[in-house]
Amino acid sequence: MKIAVCISCVPDTTSKINFTENNTEFNKEGIQFIINPNDEFGLTKAIFIKEQNQAEVIVVSVGESSIESVLRKALAIGADSAIRIDNKAKDSICVAKNLSSYLAENKFDLIIMGKESADYNGGIVHGIVAENIGMQFVNACVGLEISDDSYIIEREMEGGTEKVKIKSPVIIAGQKGLVEEKDLKIPNMRGIMQARSKPLNVLESENFDFIQSIEFNKPSENKECVFIDEENVAELVKILNEKEKVL
Amino acid sequence: MKILVFAENWDGIFKKSSFEAVSYSRELAEQNNYELITLCFNNVSEEELNKLSKYGSSIVITTNPIDKVDSISMSKMISDLTIQHDIKLFIFSSTYSSKMFAPRLSAKLNSSIFTNVVELPSSLNPLKLKKKVFSSKAFEIAKSSSEKNIIMLHPNSYGVKEFSSDLKLSELTTESNTEIEIINIKKSSGKVNLSEADIVVSAGRGMKGPENWDLIEELANCLNAATACSKPVSDIGWRPHSEHVGQTGKTVAPNLYFAIGISGAIQHLAGVNSSKVMVAINTDPEASFFKAAHYGIVGDAFDVVPKLIEEIKNIKN
Numbered sequence: 124m125k126i127a128v129c130i131s132c133v134p135d136t137t138s139k140i141n142f143t144e145n146n147t148e149f150n151k152e153g154i155q156f157i158i159n160p161n162d163e164f165g166l167t168k169a170i171f172i173k174e175q176n177q178a179e180v181i182v183v184s185v186g187e188s189s190i191e192s193v194l195r196k197a198l199a200i201g202a203d204s205a206i207r208i209d210n211k212a213k214d215s216i217c218v219a220k221n222l223s224s225y226l227a228e229n230k231f232d233l234i235i236m237g238k239e240s241a242d243y244n245g246g247i248v249h250g251i252v253a254e255n256i257g258m259q260f261v262n263a264c265v266g267l268e269i270s271d272d273s274y275i276i277e278r279e280m281e282g283g284t285e286k287v288k289i290k291s292p293v294i295i296a297g298q299k300g301l302v303e304e305k306d307l308k309i310p311n312m313r314g315i316m317q318a319r320s321k322p323l324n325v326l327e328s329e330n331f332d333f334i335q336s337i338e339f340n341k342p343s344e345n346k347e348c349v350f351i352d353e354e355n356v357a358e359l360v361k362i363l364n365e366k367e368k369v370l
Numbered sequence: 371m372k373i374l375v376f377a378e379n380w381d382g383i384f385k386k387s388s389f390e391a392v393s394y395s396r397e398l399a400e401q402n403n404y405e406l407i408t409l410c411f412n413n414v415s416e417e418e419l420n421k422l423s424k425y426g427s428s429i430v431i432t433t434n435p436i437d438k439v440d441s442i443s444m445s446k447m448i449s450d451l452t453i454q455h456d457i458k459l460f461i462f463s464s465t466y467s468s469k470m471f472a473p474r475l476s477a478k479l480n481s482s483i484f485t486n487v488v489e490l491p492s493s494l495n496p497l498k499l500k501k502k503v504f505s506s507k508a509f510e511i512a513k514s515s516s517e518k519n520i521i522m523l524h525p526n527s528y529g530v531k532e533f534s535s536d537l538k539l540s541e542l543t544t545e546s547n548t549e550i551e552i553i554n555i556k557k558s559s560g561k562v563n564l565s566e567a568d569i570v571v572s573a574g575r576g577m578k579g580p581e582n583w584d585l586i587e588e589l590a591n592c593l594n595a596a597t598a599c600s601k602p603v604s605d606i607g608w609r610p611h612s613e614h615v616g617q618t619g620k621t622v623a624p625n626l627y628f629a630i631g632i633s634g635a636i637q638h639l640a641g642v643n644s645s646k647v648m649v650a651i652n653t654d655p656e657a658s659f660f661k662a663a664h665y666g667i668v669g670d671a672f673d674v675v676p677k678l679i680e681e682i683k684n685i686k687n
């Protein structure tokens with residue numbers, strides 16, 4: 124069985140968000156990049172499957188050379204090899220089209236992505252790839268089991284969950300719940316040593332110009348918090364009801 | 371030119387997000403003299419369909435039953451319709467299902483697709499839009515170079531607006547030979563759905579233990595609000611995962627968000643900072659949440675929340 128885990132490398136969740144080049148680019152100075160949290164659940168799930176079913180796990184990411192340290196971390200967690208598709212990854216369509224070319228040429232039984240990336244929050248790469256390579260796709264997965272030549276997949280939806288059965292191959296987009304938080308794999312010393320000699324191949328990419336980013340800006344700072352005395356809860360309720368009209 | 375808006379329903383019922391998408395599309399159509407078509411799938415009663423007209427739908431196309439988890443059939447149906455009607459612009463709300471078939475549709479049509487859009491376009495030719503990025507910590511202005519475009523709205527950012535119009539129904543029959551077998555559907559226990567709620571009552575580790583959530587639920591009940599929690603609270607199992615909000619949980623954007631005994635870590639705020647009004651209740655006057663909140667009470671939740679419940683009951687009666 125062959126599994127591709129597509130990961131996005133995103134700024135650490137505590138990063139300060141600033142822009143440079145006249146507000147046209149995210150300022151990467153001093154930013155530490157990590158595996159996108161939603162993708163981490165997917166990667167751990169793939170390693171669990173590998174441990175039980177002897178799968179080969181390949182991590183794939185579209186990005187510049189700076190993301191290689193993050194790919195090495197994924198190798199240290201247990202992936203067998205890594206592919207970096209060399210591209211600025213400037214928008215979701217560009218990322219999706221480049222992933223599609225690789226995933227169409229290399230057959231996988233299961234492709235795991237994350238529900239959305241923590242930086243641009245698009246959540247559309249998986250759907251575009253699914254269409255381009257003609258696969259079934261389930262988003263926001265909180266459960267995955269293998270049953271012969273099919274997958275039993277549980278997805279989150281508004282007000283509940285839905286469990287479905289789909290024949291292999293399939294693309295899923297994972298999130299917390301696919302594995303439990305406490306079970307997330309973290310690299311150990313042996314993994315880190317092994318990762319150094321695992322293959323990390325770089326592929327060429329294409330550029331696509333569907334969308335042009337014009338500029339970024341930040342929301343205006345919140346006004347000061349209005350403090351209300353704990354003995355005066357009635358005033359808060361009055362404000363919420365009459366001034367803010369939100370009750 | 372024609373615009374298509376997808377009005378999603380859940381077991382035959384529309385939600386606020388569907389009406390928001392319809393009113394957004396109607397305003398866009400009126401401003402630019404476009405024709406608006408509303409697509410609605412499955413069996414929806416005429417009474418429910420009539421609600422759409424209040425928010426601006428007139429031409430409504432309904433379809434035979436189709437499973438929304440089947441993104442292949444859903445996107446094919448919409449793309450077939452596009453060919454018949456020469457549609458250039460598509461509007462969706464951001465729901466779990468639309469996020470499966472809208473991107474598929476974009477690949478089929480070779481169109482651009484914009485997510486987390488918060489306003490009407492500032493220009494249509496070329497299409498220019500404002501969207502949220504970096505978990506609402508920034509906005510991006512982006513421009514399309516495509517002839518066809520898909521807009522996915524950020525929830526509760528445009529809001530719902532009323533328009534009067536007459537409904538003209540027509541039916542579309544599509545084939546759906548799904549390869550997906552639905553095993554079961556589980557409804558979550560909470561009375562109010564977190565992603566759609568106007569008011570969210572959220573609590574953190576400051577509540578000390580799961581036995582104290584009666585207080586949180588009572589507050590939520592009298593406000594007809596959904597309940598939510600911080601990540602550690604769901605990690606230790608005090609509350610279900612489906613209530614976890616934040617960067618690694620759900621993103622919510624209600625009109626009113628109560629943060630009770632939540633410190634206000636950056637990862638928590640990332641999922642809730644689109645809320646219109648945020649109220650923090652915390653014993654620690656230095657808690658980070660007070661830097662993000664609009665209103666704050668420094669005090670013990672176990673004293674403040676019962677008072678809050680009492681005062682709210684007073685005004686509701």
Ligand SMILES: Cc1cc2nc3c(=O)[nH]c(=O)nc-3n(C[C@H](O)[C@H](O)[C@H](O)COP(=O)(O)OP(=O)(O)OC[C@H]3O[C@@H](n4cnc5c(N)ncnc54)[C@H](O)[C@@H]3O)c2cc1C
Binds near residue numbers: 574602637671672
């Ligand atoms: C990669 C990553 C992702 C993360 N994602 C998320 C996420 O999605 N969502 C999320 O919530 N967190 C997330 N976190 C965790 C986050 O950093 C915080 O640890 C977490 O939000 C803290 O939860 P809390 O506020 O409930 O608990 P605490 O930080 O322990 O705060 C408890 C608060 O309660 C107050 N308090 C105590 N007793 C009372 C009382 N009687 N009355 C009133 N107030 C009281 C305290 O003053 C304190 O401010 C993430 C962390 C990382 C590293």
